[in-house]
Amino acid sequence: MDIQNHYYGHSSALANYCGMSEIRHIPGLLQHGWTVKSPVLAQFADFNDRGSNRKRLIWTSASRGFAMDGRENRFSDGSSMVTAVGAPFLYLLQAARDGVAVPKRTTGTVVLPVHGTALMKVSGDHEGFAEEVLRREGPSAVCLHIEDLAHPEIYRAWTDAGHEVISAGERRNPQFLGRILWMMGSAQKVVSNRMSTALLYAAAAGAAVQIYGPDFQLGENAETDPGLRMRELWPEFYEKSPDSAELKRIADMELGVQDMKSPDELKDLLGWNSRSVGAFWDYWASGPLEKAQAVLGLRKRPEGAHSGEAGLSPIHFLRHPLKHLPSPLPKLTPAVAVEPVRLKESGRL
Incomplete structure:
Protein backbone atom coordinates (compact mmCIF):
# COMPACT_ATOMS: atom_id res chain seq x y z
CA MET A 1 0.00 0.00 0.00
CA ASP A 2 2.93 2.32 0.69
CA ILE A 3 6.70 2.35 0.22
CA GLN A 4 7.19 2.27 4.01
CA ASN A 5 6.20 -1.41 3.90
CA HIS A 6 9.51 -2.14 2.20
CA TYR A 7 11.83 0.12 4.18
CA TYR A 8 14.95 -1.36 5.81
CA GLY A 9 14.61 -4.82 4.24
CA HIS A 10 11.57 -5.63 6.38
CA SER A 11 9.51 -7.18 3.59
CA SER A 12 12.52 -9.30 2.53
CA ALA A 13 12.96 -10.68 6.06
CA LEU A 14 9.27 -11.55 6.29
CA ALA A 15 9.16 -13.07 2.80
CA ASN A 16 12.05 -15.37 3.69
CA TYR A 17 10.31 -16.43 6.89
CA CYS A 18 7.10 -17.16 4.96
CA GLY A 19 8.95 -19.26 2.38
CA MET A 20 8.20 -16.87 -0.48
CA SER A 21 10.22 -16.83 -3.70
CA GLU A 22 9.69 -13.09 -4.16
CA ILE A 23 8.46 -10.01 -2.32
CA ARG A 24 4.86 -9.00 -2.98
CA HIS A 25 2.67 -6.00 -2.34
CA ILE A 26 1.00 -5.80 1.08
CA PRO A 27 -2.70 -4.81 1.21
CA GLY A 28 -2.22 -2.52 4.18
CA LEU A 29 0.55 -0.97 6.25
CA LEU A 30 3.49 -2.50 8.10
CA GLN A 31 5.18 -0.66 10.97
CA HIS A 32 8.71 0.27 9.90
CA GLY A 33 10.30 1.44 13.15
CA TRP A 34 9.86 1.47 16.91
CA THR A 35 7.59 4.29 18.06
CA VAL A 36 6.90 6.08 21.34
CA LYS A 37 3.26 6.64 20.44
CA SER A 38 0.93 4.42 18.44
CA PRO A 39 2.18 3.66 14.89
CA VAL A 40 -1.32 4.62 13.74
CA LEU A 41 -0.41 8.21 14.60
CA ALA A 42 3.34 8.06 14.06
CA GLN A 43 3.47 6.19 10.74
CA PHE A 44 0.02 5.40 9.33
CA ALA A 45 -1.76 8.74 9.71
CA ASP A 46 -1.72 9.63 6.00
CA PHE A 47 -4.04 6.67 5.42
CA ASN A 48 -6.18 6.94 8.55
CA ASP A 49 -9.55 6.74 6.78
CA ARG A 50 -8.85 3.45 4.99
CA GLY A 51 -11.25 0.72 6.09
CA SER A 52 -10.69 -2.67 7.68
CA ASN A 53 -9.84 -4.26 4.32
CA ARG A 54 -6.43 -2.57 4.63
CA LYS A 55 -4.61 -4.06 7.61
CA ARG A 56 -2.36 -2.11 9.97
CA LEU A 57 0.34 -4.50 11.13
CA ILE A 58 2.23 -3.27 14.19
CA TRP A 59 5.06 -4.88 16.12
CA THR A 60 3.80 -5.27 19.66
CA SER A 61 0.67 -5.63 21.73
CA ALA A 62 2.48 -4.55 24.90
CA SER A 63 4.39 -1.29 24.40
CA ARG A 64 4.75 1.03 27.36
CA GLY A 65 4.16 3.95 25.01
CA PHE A 66 0.67 3.04 23.82
CA ALA A 67 -2.16 0.57 24.32
CA MET A 68 -3.55 -1.55 21.48
CA ASP A 69 -7.07 -0.75 22.64
CA GLY A 70 -6.53 3.00 22.59
CA ARG A 71 -9.05 5.17 20.77
CA GLU A 72 -6.52 6.11 18.10
CA ASN A 73 -6.14 2.42 17.22
CA ARG A 74 -9.85 1.80 16.56
CA PHE A 75 -12.23 2.43 13.72
CA SER A 76 -15.34 4.52 14.29
CA ASP A 77 -17.38 1.36 14.93
CA GLY A 78 -15.05 0.42 17.80
CA SER A 79 -13.27 -2.45 16.05
CA SER A 80 -9.49 -2.66 16.24
CA MET A 81 -7.56 -1.43 13.24
CA VAL A 82 -4.22 -2.92 14.35
CA THR A 83 -2.80 -6.44 14.54
CA ALA A 84 0.49 -7.15 16.33
CA VAL A 85 2.85 -9.46 14.45
CA GLY A 86 6.34 -8.86 15.89
CA ALA A 87 9.18 -6.83 14.40
CA PRO A 88 10.77 -8.10 11.17
CA PHE A 89 14.16 -8.00 12.94
CA LEU A 90 12.99 -10.80 15.24
CA TYR A 91 12.19 -13.04 12.29
CA LEU A 92 15.56 -12.31 10.69
CA LEU A 93 17.36 -12.92 13.99
CA GLN A 94 15.55 -16.24 14.42
CA ALA A 95 16.36 -17.33 10.87
CA ALA A 96 20.01 -16.39 11.28
CA ARG A 97 20.26 -18.27 14.57
CA ASP A 98 18.54 -21.32 13.08
CA GLY A 99 21.07 -21.25 10.25
CA VAL A 100 24.01 -20.58 12.61
CA ALA A 101 24.58 -17.37 10.65
CA VAL A 102 24.83 -14.80 13.46
CA PRO A 103 28.39 -13.40 13.58
CA LYS A 104 30.58 -13.89 16.62
CA ARG A 105 31.05 -10.95 19.00
CA THR A 106 34.39 -9.81 17.67
CA THR A 107 33.61 -6.09 17.38
CA GLY A 108 34.15 -3.87 20.40
CA THR A 109 31.67 -1.00 20.55
CA VAL A 110 29.22 0.09 17.86
CA VAL A 111 27.78 3.60 18.21
CA LEU A 112 24.54 4.77 16.61
CA PRO A 113 24.00 8.51 17.17
CA VAL A 114 20.46 9.88 17.03
CA HIS A 115 19.79 10.67 13.38
CA GLY A 116 17.50 12.92 11.41
CA THR A 117 15.43 12.43 8.28
CA ALA A 118 14.80 14.41 5.12
CA LEU A 119 11.96 16.13 6.99
CA MET A 120 13.24 16.35 10.55
CA LYS A 121 16.76 17.57 11.15
CA VAL A 122 18.73 16.77 14.27
CA SER A 123 20.81 19.39 16.04
CA GLY A 124 23.52 18.35 18.45
CA ASP A 125 27.22 18.17 19.25
CA HIS A 126 28.66 15.30 17.21
CA GLU A 127 32.22 16.39 17.99
CA GLY A 128 31.57 16.30 21.72
CA PHE A 129 29.84 12.92 21.47
CA ALA A 130 32.71 11.50 19.40
CA GLU A 131 35.26 12.64 21.98
CA GLU A 132 33.23 11.19 24.86
CA VAL A 133 32.95 7.83 23.11
CA LEU A 134 36.70 7.83 22.51
CA ARG A 135 37.37 8.45 26.22
CA ARG A 136 34.95 5.79 27.39
CA GLU A 137 35.19 3.09 24.73
CA GLY A 138 38.30 3.79 22.67
CA PRO A 139 38.18 3.86 18.86
CA SER A 140 34.79 2.46 17.86
CA ALA A 141 32.66 1.66 14.83
CA VAL A 142 30.09 4.43 14.31
CA CYS A 143 27.02 3.69 12.19
CA LEU A 144 25.81 6.91 10.60
CA HIS A 145 22.39 7.13 9.01
CA ILE A 146 22.20 7.86 5.28
CA GLU A 147 20.83 11.35 5.99
CA ASP A 148 23.78 12.20 8.25
CA LEU A 149 26.25 10.98 5.64
CA ALA A 150 25.04 13.81 3.43
CA HIS A 151 26.68 16.21 5.91
CA PRO A 152 30.50 16.05 5.67
CA GLU A 153 30.93 17.85 8.99
CA ILE A 154 29.16 14.99 10.81
CA TYR A 155 31.32 12.38 9.12
CA ARG A 156 34.50 14.31 9.93
CA ALA A 157 33.48 14.77 13.57
CA TRP A 158 33.71 11.01 14.05
CA THR A 159 36.66 10.17 11.82
CA ASP A 160 38.76 13.05 13.16
CA ALA A 161 38.25 11.58 16.64
CA GLY A 162 39.67 8.25 15.45
CA HIS A 163 36.48 6.24 14.90
CA GLU A 164 35.58 4.10 11.88
CA VAL A 165 32.37 5.09 10.10
CA ILE A 166 30.10 2.33 8.81
CA SER A 167 26.62 2.35 7.31
CA ALA A 168 23.63 0.08 6.80
CA GLY A 169 22.94 1.85 3.49
CA GLU A 170 19.87 3.43 1.99
CA ARG A 171 16.59 2.54 3.66
CA ARG A 172 15.14 0.97 0.50
CA ASN A 173 18.06 -1.44 0.28
CA PRO A 174 16.77 -4.96 1.13
CA GLN A 175 20.09 -5.78 2.86
CA PHE A 176 19.69 -2.93 5.36
CA LEU A 177 18.30 -5.12 8.14
CA GLY A 178 20.93 -7.78 7.49
CA ARG A 179 23.63 -5.15 8.06
CA ILE A 180 21.98 -4.06 11.28
CA LEU A 181 21.88 -7.71 12.37
CA TRP A 182 25.62 -7.95 11.70
CA MET A 183 26.28 -4.94 13.92
CA MET A 184 23.98 -6.07 16.72
CA GLY A 185 25.27 -9.63 16.57
CA SER A 186 29.00 -8.86 16.38
CA ALA A 187 29.20 -5.94 18.84
CA GLN A 188 30.11 -6.55 22.44
CA LYS A 189 28.45 -3.24 23.29
CA VAL A 190 26.06 -0.87 21.49
CA VAL A 191 25.91 2.80 22.46
CA SER A 192 23.59 5.63 21.54
CA ASN A 193 22.68 9.01 23.00
CA ARG A 194 18.98 8.18 23.07
CA MET A 195 16.53 5.28 23.20
CA SER A 196 16.06 3.96 19.67
CA THR A 197 14.99 1.08 17.47
CA ALA A 198 18.62 -0.02 17.12
CA LEU A 199 19.14 -0.20 20.90
CA LEU A 200 16.11 -2.46 21.21
CA TYR A 201 17.55 -4.67 18.45
CA ALA A 202 20.88 -4.79 20.26
CA ALA A 203 19.32 -5.72 23.61
CA ALA A 204 17.15 -8.39 21.96
CA ALA A 205 20.23 -9.83 20.23
CA GLY A 206 22.09 -10.06 23.54
CA ALA A 207 24.55 -7.18 23.28
CA ALA A 208 25.36 -4.88 26.19
CA VAL A 209 23.58 -1.54 25.74
CA GLN A 210 24.24 1.91 27.16
CA ILE A 211 22.92 5.43 26.61
CA TYR A 212 25.11 8.45 27.25
CA GLY A 213 26.36 11.59 25.56
CA PRO A 214 24.72 14.87 24.51
CA ASP A 215 21.00 14.55 23.85
CA PHE A 216 20.41 15.89 20.36
CA GLN A 217 17.18 17.71 19.52
CA LEU A 218 14.97 16.04 16.92
CA GLY A 219 13.06 18.48 14.75
CA GLU A 220 12.60 22.23 15.00
CA ASN A 221 10.20 22.20 17.95
CA ALA A 222 11.65 21.05 21.28
CA GLU A 223 8.13 20.54 22.67
CA THR A 224 7.41 17.76 20.17
CA ASP A 225 10.76 16.03 20.62
CA PRO A 226 10.04 12.62 22.29
CA GLY A 227 13.37 12.45 24.13
CA LEU A 228 12.01 13.36 27.57
CA ARG A 229 9.09 10.96 27.15
CA MET A 230 11.54 8.16 26.41
CA ARG A 231 13.39 8.79 29.66
CA GLU A 232 10.14 8.77 31.59
CA LEU A 233 8.78 5.54 30.12
CA TRP A 234 11.98 3.48 29.76
CA PRO A 235 14.28 4.64 32.61
CA GLU A 236 16.03 1.24 32.71
CA PHE A 237 17.83 2.10 29.45
CA TYR A 238 19.16 5.36 30.91
CA GLU A 239 20.80 3.92 34.03
CA LYS A 240 24.56 4.27 34.40
CA SER A 241 24.97 0.50 34.72
CA PRO A 242 21.99 -1.06 32.93
CA ASP A 243 20.82 -4.58 33.73
CA SER A 244 21.30 -6.42 30.42
CA ALA A 245 18.81 -9.16 31.29
CA GLU A 246 16.15 -6.58 32.15
CA LEU A 247 16.83 -4.61 28.97
CA LYS A 248 16.45 -7.78 26.91
CA ARG A 249 13.13 -8.50 28.59
CA ILE A 250 11.88 -5.00 27.78
CA ALA A 251 13.23 -5.13 24.23
CA ASP A 252 11.51 -8.46 23.58
CA MET A 253 8.22 -6.93 24.72
CA GLU A 254 8.63 -3.71 22.72
CA LEU A 255 9.60 -5.62 19.58
CA GLY A 256 6.78 -8.11 20.01
CA VAL A 257 8.36 -11.51 20.69
CA GLN A 258 5.04 -12.47 22.27
CA ASP A 259 3.20 -11.54 19.05
CA MET A 260 5.30 -13.42 16.48
CA LYS A 261 3.29 -15.55 14.08
CA SER A 262 3.83 -18.85 12.34
CA PRO A 263 4.78 -18.66 8.64
CA ASP A 264 1.24 -19.54 7.58
CA GLU A 265 -0.33 -16.99 9.95
CA LEU A 266 2.01 -14.24 8.85
CA LYS A 267 1.59 -15.05 5.18
CA ASP A 268 -2.17 -14.73 5.57
CA LEU A 269 -1.93 -11.41 7.44
CA LEU A 270 0.40 -10.01 4.78
CA GLY A 271 -2.06 -10.98 2.07
CA TRP A 272 0.50 -13.20 0.38
CA ASN A 273 -1.70 -16.25 -0.12
CA SER A 274 -2.78 -14.79 -3.46
CA ARG A 275 -1.89 -11.89 -5.69
CA SER A 276 -3.94 -8.73 -5.23
CA VAL A 277 -4.71 -6.23 -7.97
CA GLY A 278 -5.99 -3.90 -5.23
CA ALA A 279 -2.67 -3.94 -3.38
CA PHE A 280 -0.82 -3.25 -6.64
CA TRP A 281 -3.13 -0.29 -7.38
CA ASP A 282 -2.79 1.06 -3.83
CA TYR A 283 1.00 0.95 -4.01
CA TRP A 284 1.46 2.61 -7.38
CA ALA A 285 -1.52 4.96 -7.62
CA SER A 286 -4.05 5.51 -4.84
CA GLY A 287 -1.54 5.34 -1.98
CA PRO A 288 0.80 8.05 -3.33
CA LEU A 289 -2.23 10.21 -4.17
CA GLU A 290 -3.65 9.91 -0.64
CA LYS A 291 -0.27 10.69 0.89
CA ALA A 292 0.12 13.77 -1.31
CA GLN A 293 -3.34 14.97 -0.31
CA ALA A 294 -2.51 14.54 3.38
CA VAL A 295 0.79 16.39 3.00
CA LEU A 296 -0.88 19.27 1.16
CA GLY A 297 -3.66 19.51 3.74
CA LEU A 298 -6.39 18.32 1.39
CA ARG A 299 -7.15 15.33 3.63
CA LYS A 300 -7.30 15.60 7.42
CA ARG A 301 -4.87 13.70 9.56
CA PRO A 302 -5.98 12.51 13.01
CA GLU A 303 -5.18 14.72 15.97
CA GLY A 304 -1.65 14.16 17.27
CA ALA A 305 -0.39 12.56 14.05
CA HIS A 306 3.19 13.18 12.92
CA SER A 307 3.70 15.56 15.87
CA GLY A 308 7.41 15.82 15.13
CA GLU A 309 6.58 17.41 11.78
CA ALA A 310 4.32 20.05 13.32
CA GLY A 311 4.74 23.41 11.63
CA LEU A 312 6.41 22.07 8.51
CA SER A 313 4.98 23.37 5.27
CA PRO A 314 4.38 21.15 2.21
CA ILE A 315 7.51 22.71 0.71
CA HIS A 316 9.64 20.53 2.99
CA PHE A 317 8.10 17.42 1.45
CA LEU A 318 8.33 18.75 -2.10
CA ARG A 319 12.06 19.33 -1.73
CA VAL A 341 29.45 -0.68 4.32
CA ARG A 342 32.77 0.67 5.57
CA LEU A 343 33.42 4.26 4.58
CA LYS A 344 37.04 5.22 4.11
CA GLU A 345 37.15 8.60 2.39
CA SER A 346 34.37 11.12 1.79
CA GLY A 347 31.67 9.46 3.84
CA ARG A 348 29.34 9.27 0.86
CA LEU A 349 27.93 5.93 -0.22
Missing part, protein backbone atom coordinates in the same frame (compact mmCIF):
# COMPACT_ATOMS: atom_id res chain seq x y z
CA HIS A 320 12.56 15.56 -1.65
CA PRO A 321 9.66 14.14 -3.68
CA LEU A 322 11.44 10.95 -4.72
CA LYS A 323 11.92 9.93 -1.09
CA HIS A 324 8.16 9.52 -0.71
CA LEU A 325 7.21 8.00 -4.06
CA PRO A 326 6.99 4.25 -4.74
CA SER A 327 9.70 2.34 -6.56
CA PRO A 328 9.88 -1.23 -7.91
CA LEU A 329 9.61 -3.81 -5.16
CA PRO A 330 12.98 -4.86 -3.73
CA LYS A 331 14.60 -8.15 -4.58
CA LEU A 332 14.42 -10.98 -2.08
CA THR A 333 17.73 -11.38 -0.25
CA PRO A 334 18.95 -14.27 1.93
CA ALA A 335 18.05 -14.19 5.63
CA VAL A 336 21.60 -13.69 6.85
CA ALA A 337 23.73 -11.07 8.54
CA VAL A 338 25.54 -8.83 6.05
CA GLU A 339 28.75 -6.94 6.74
CA PRO A 340 28.06 -3.18 6.80
